[in-house]
Amino acid sequence: MDTNGNGNSSPIPADVMTASEVLHRHFTRPEDILECQLLDVQEKRSILASGASDRYSVESAPQLRHPPQLPTSVHYRDIVEALKALDRIGFRRRGGALS
Numbered sequence: 173m174d175t176n177g178n179g180n181s182s183p184i185p186a187d188v189m190t191a192s193e194v195l196h197r198h199f200t201r202p203e204d205i206l207e208c209q210l211l212d213v214q215e216k217r218s219i220l221a222s223g224a225s226d227r228y229s230v231e232s233a234p235q236l237r238h239p240p241q242l243p244t245s246v247h248y249r250d251i252v253e254a255l256k257a258l259d260r261i262g263f264r265r266r267g268g269a270l271s
Contacts, residue, residue, distance in 0.1 A: 202220060220254050222239060224237060
């Protein structure tokens with residue numbers, strides 16, 4: 173019998189998707205995460221920062237990352253650019269001026 177992960181023995185319905193499955197099905201590149209209206213800036217930052225981790229580097233191509241949220245490998249620089257875009261969004265929301 174499946175458990176729900178918290179020690180209770182209630183079965184998990186087959187049609188319930190995990191957060192990882194939702195991310196994997198709807199995001200194929202870092203820009204998709206930026207454009208998602210269901211995530212706030214901090215959630216986007218968390219997902220992108222996790223994906224930039226060396227933990228997800230592709231062994232034969234260290235400039236690539238393959239985070240579990242994305243179905244294919246992406247360039248590290250694309251993840252970093254998405255993180256920089258979040259910084260710019262946050263800066264504007266705080267009333268800062270961009271040069």
